[in-house]
Amino acid sequence: MGKVQFEAGRKPTAQDLKQAQAGADDRGIIQKVDEVMQKAVTEGATEIHFEPHSDRLVVRIRIKQALKAVDVEIPESMKTNVVNRLKVLSGMDITRTKIPQNGYFKLAVDERKIELYTYVMPSLYGETVIVRVQYKQSATLRIGQLGMSPKVLPTLQKALARGAGLYLVTGPPGSGKRTTVYSAILEVLTPDKLGMAIDPMIKYEIPGMVQSTIDDKSEFTLAEGIRALMKQEPDVAYIGDVIGVDEARAAIQGAFAKRIVLCRMTANDCVNAIQNFLDMGIQPFLVAAAVASIINQRLLRKLCPACRVPYPADADIQKEIGMRLKEGTKFFRARGCNQCENTGYVGVQVLFEVYAPSEELNKLIVAKEPVQKVRQQALQEGMVSLKMDGILKAMHGLVTLEDVLNAL
Numbered sequence: 001m002g003k004v005q006f007e008a009g010r011k012p013t014a015q016d017l018k019q020a021q022a023g024a025d026d027r028g029i030i031q032k033v034d035e036v037m038q039k040a041v042t043e044g045a046t047e048i049h050f051e052p053h054s055d056r057l058v059v060r061i062r063i064k065q066a067l068k069a070v071d072v073e074i075p076e077s078m079k080t081n082v083v084n085r086l087k088v089l090s091g092m093d094i095t096r097t098k099i100p101q102n103g104y105f106k107l108a109v110d111e112r113k114i115e116l117y118t119y120v121m122p123s124l125y126g127e128t129v130i131v132r133v134q135y136k137q138s139a140t141l142r143i144g145q146l147g148m149s150p151k152v153l154p155t156l157q158k159a160l161a162r163g164a165g166l167y168l169v170t171g172p173p174g175s176g177k178r179t180t181v182y183s184a185i186l187e188v189l190t191p192d193k194l195g196m197a198i199d200p201m202i203k204y205e206i207p208g209m210v211q212s213t214i215d216d217k218s219e220f221t222l223a224e225g226i227r228a229l230m231k232q233e234p235d236v237a238y239i240g241d242v243i244g245v246d247e248a249r250a251a252i253q254g255a256f257a258k259r260i261v262l263c264r265m266t267a268n269d270c271v272n273a274i275q276n277f278l279d280m281g282i283q284p285f286l287v288a289a290a291v292a293s294i295i296n297q298r299l300l301r302k303l304c305p306a307c308r309v310p311y312p313a314d315a316d317i318q319k320e321i322g323m324r325l326k327e328g329t330k331f332f333r334a335r336g337c338n339q340c341e342n343t344g345y346v347g348v349q350v351l352f353e354v355y356a357p358s359e360e361l362n363k364l365i366v367a368k369e370p371v372q373k374v375r376q377q378a379l380q381e382g383m384v385s386l387k388m389d390g391i392l393k394a395m396h397g398l399v400t401l402e403d404v405l406n407a408l
């Protein structure tokens, strides 16, 4: 099977399309792509890169943040067909090679269900492809296993036990909000309840929950999806990321209809999330009455316990963090050993701040008091700030102080 290349500027003919399709469907090509997928998934890769060079297609996979070459030979003659195979799988237009495209497909490797998000971009020696691998698995992490400190966890458990209301999981993008939402759902979704979710991405399947996705190709908006979902009268509703006023209103209305409504939101801290609702023009008394709890979080690298190195928290450090610490307090830095592949880190650690509403706090919100005042009151009532949680975790050697301060 010869390679198919379209001349620049020429519109591909039906013949070109047939050839490209035939190349993508060639058994050798299919096997080649399958072989790469198999290797990547077996090794637990999170990304697969197909990078076109002048004489071959280099395949690299990302494992634990680092890229590593895969020993699968893809000669120049197969380059285009391998890319076409990926484009066909992902539902892309193979006749178009000069524009970026993205798509998606599903696979099962050794009974593991996997979703793959594909991104194609034109480059000097042909199209370059990145495939992001999303492993399907059931959500099993319970809230007690998220890494919340004994001072923080009971606040959330108490709030969840309250039942109906709005539960906001906030933080910057990539802070692990979905995982927290899922573990909260596991806490409240009992077999007698109807649970429904809508989200652009399903990270895990939640046992007993009806889960829908929405993407650019969906014929309805997230707000429409949420309205349709609410009409089914779920007891527990997870409505994805609240960005616009439509979703925000739907979330609040759901909470008033005696449902447990969970959503994600990008916000720097818990009180900031309340302000986001007010900025969208939602009445303060509605926000105050709806919110059952707000979580704010950051995702950090976890120090390798086998090789972390303690150092004293001297006066300079205490000045930097603006806190007086007990004599003999230590922080830790990364070193690297054979247990952490010399990186000094293994896995991740999450910092949490959990806001629980009180009568006094609600009064301040309804009176439209400034954010700082609400935050001050919450801290006075015992809310452990993200910074405090981080410093305590740094003192316990779970994370570095630098990572904590950079994350705030």
Ligand SMILES: [Zn+2]
Pocket: 304, 305, 306, 307, 308, 335, 336, 337, 338, 339, 340, 341, 342, 344, 345
């Ligand atoms: Zn180590």
